[in-house]
Amino acid sequence: MRDSGGWKPTAYRSHTIGDVTSGGADMIGEEVTISGYAETVRGRGAICFLMLRDGTGRIQAFLKRDNMDETVFDSIQSATRESTIQVTGTVAQKRPPKVPEGEPLPPPEYEVSVTSAAVLADAATPLPVGVTDEVNVGLDVRLDNRHLDLRREHVNAMFQLRSKVLQYGRNHLITEGFQEINTPKIIAAAAEGGTNLFPMKYFETDAYLSQSPQLYKQLAVLGGLERVFEIGPAFRAEKHDTYRHLNEFISFDIEGAWMNDEDVMGVQERMIHHIWSEVAANDQGLIDVVNEYRESQGQDPVSVEVPNIPFPRIPYCDAIEIVKAGGGDIEWGDDIESHHCDIIAAEYPGFHFLPRWPMSMKPFYIHHKEEEKGSSGGQLSRGFDLNYGRDEMTSGGQREHRVDVLEQNLRNMGLEPEDFNFYTDGFRYGAPPHAGWGLGVARLLMVLTGAGNVREVVLFPRDRSRVTP
RNA sequence: GCCCCGAUGGUGUAGUGGCCUAUCAUGCAGCCCUGUCGAGGCUGCGACCCGGGUUCAAAUCCCGGUCGGGGCGCCA
Structure with missing residues (x-):
């Protein structure tokens, strides 16, 4: 309450x-x-x-x-x-x-x-989902009747926690000098390549829903805004159907000038530390409500354990060795898949960064240093992930600020540099080295609240088969 | 896109060819009792996803469809 x-x-x-x-x-x-x-x-x-x-x-x-x-x-x-x-x-x-x-x-x-x-x-009877009834209701029925589901105390508490997490995260970034921006969600062309975009009509022109604020927040930094963040929707037309994916989700993004990957990992762990500290100090009552429900369902309670910083850094090359030692079938250059993350999580159960991925696996805008090579000789990048247990929370990195390298990266990945002039032009007149990340808000909430499904902590989730309510 | 699994009253379930005019809980309706308090007592209401097939007999077995769940891939 x-x-x-x-x-x-x-x-x-x-x-x-x-x-x-x-x-x-x-x-x-x-x-x-x-x-x-x-x-x-x-x-x-x-x-x-x-x-x-x-x-x-x-x-x-x-x-x-x-x-x-x-x-x-x-x-x-x-x-x-x-x-x-x-x-x-x-x-x-x-x-x-x-x-x-x-x-x-x-x-x-x-x-x-x-x-x-x-x-x-008057309320009509019977209620499609009981508010105080002692029966479990399936998630699908609950989402069809979210307006009633929200009246349940633990559901209400989870959304209050969501608001708190955003508030504390926002406050922390502001104290570190970041300013809030908004970037367009209607875009003209493939922003990054990679995932599928939702096409739409923008008057007579073909357009798409934005998959990420990535290129625009970089342009804001190139323009001299120094440190920016955005909390906004991202859209991906991927036909996935899992506990951790949605086709519309809220991405918590930052980008900062004169920073490298290590600098923004620092921002992130300080922000998460701040969020957890504030929740532990102010919002235990909400956690208690969630735990009361969990107990009634025979689930273990969640506790707000403020994580120690710095978080462990497990460079990609080391992560591969850990997975191999744990019996995983993996080679340098392979993606670290969910079942591989289970092996790493056994050793690092909390938040941990996975820095220095192979350049071949990262998007064109990620920075690399030519002298940094992996154990098998492949080019390393300054891209990183933040995981909690088996789940990926964040993807980030230092960005490529050298326009000639940027355009070569585009060509290497089969993209046409000309298609990205709106973006690469931003780099032609002096560009600060910069870095940033994007964090999945709902995934972070899953960690805090113990929710087993992102849909629990998203008001009106949009997934492969749900567009209403 | 691939692989598994499931569908029974409003909700959550029991059910493994005949014992099913289908179990239990919750709900809903009504009555009784009551400064109650997770109130209690009594009576009643309400369901086998759809379409084919097998069989003397199908909630149960088979096929197709629809919807849902889980896992993988990819990602946040």
């Missing part, structure tokens, strides 16, 4: 439910108007117990037929679960529940003794 300290009264309530549950001791006898969803409606006689929930808490409203208009009383008494109801009444201390002999009474709680009420909107 959210802390509503500082919230102003609105047309539909004088107080939040959280105000009353937390400040009830000083409010006894005070008249309040609160609004919320009807979680349960008990009582069929002269009295009625209405459990109301808003985003800040839940509280019992106590109704007596004698104390109010009978028609209104009946309308509340027959209200369906999840209907929205507004009540006005006085704050009172709740009568303590019966407890078994010898057990201590719980701390005092407060309720609202109702004098007038109104059903604001």
Whole structure:
């Protein structure tokens, strides 16, 4: 539940439910108007117990037929679960529940003794997904009814955590001098090559949805903005169907001038350290809610363990040796696949960087130093990944700032430099060496919340077969 | 794109050719009781994905379709 300290009264309530549950001791006898969803409606006689929930808490409203208009009383008494109801009444201390002999009474709680009420909107029955029911609901049904799914406390908590993670990450970057930018999501041509783009019509012109802000954030840095970040959508028309892929996802990107790969790895580990520290300091309550649910499902609780920095760096060449030693079938030059990551994760279970990948496996804009060669003689790059366990969180690197090398890289990868003039022109008039990365927000949230599927932490996910709601 | 698996009331499930006019929970409707509090008690409602086939007999076996899940590839 959210802390509503500082919230102003609105047309539909004088107080939040959280105000009353937390400040009830000083409010006894005070008249309040609160609004919320009807979680349960008990009582069929002269009295009625209405459990109301808003985003800040839940509280019992106590109704007596004698104390109010009978028609209104009946309308509340027959209200369906999840209907929205507004009540006005006085704050009172709740009568303590019966407890078994010898057990201590719980701390005092407060309720609202109702004098007038109104059903604001009826909920149809039955609910397609139960909000408080003790039955598991499949993810697909939940996503079809996300508006109701979000009313479940642990789901709500996960999205509050998502907002916090973005807030803390953003704050940290700002303290390091990064400024927030926005780049276009409608682009004219293949931005990077590689993955498939969603085509679209831009008036009479063929256009695409952007797969990454990569080239544009580089142009911003070349233009002298020094340090930039963007939190925005990226679109990939890949027909994957896994727990960690979506066709639309939010990418947390940075790019900084006068930096190399090691510099931006530093930014990243400091940012993640800051996010984890802040969550541990401020948001344990949200983690507790998630854990309560996990426990009810027989899952282990998650704990917010602030990772030590610096994170381990396992250069590609070393990673290959670790995989080989662990029995993996891999050669220098091969991609490190998920099952290989399992072997590495056994040794490095937390966050770890995998720097210095072969140039042949990295995009054209990644920088390389000619003298840096792998164990088998292949050209190394200044590209890196950040993994957590088996999952890739980030891809980043120092960028190629020498325009002649950049154009040669394009040719090496079968691309036409002329097609990238909008980009390469940015390098023709002096270009600072620079570096950056892109982080999958939902993947980071999976680590923090223990979610087993990115869809859990994305409001309205877009995957291979889902475009609605 | 490849490989596996699955589909039973609103939701989550039991079911392994006849014991299925289909189990349990939750839900919903109604009644009783009640300053309740994970309320309780009683009664009722509600389902075998679609189309073919095998069989005396199909929720169950076979084929096709649709939808969903998992894994891989690729990536964030």
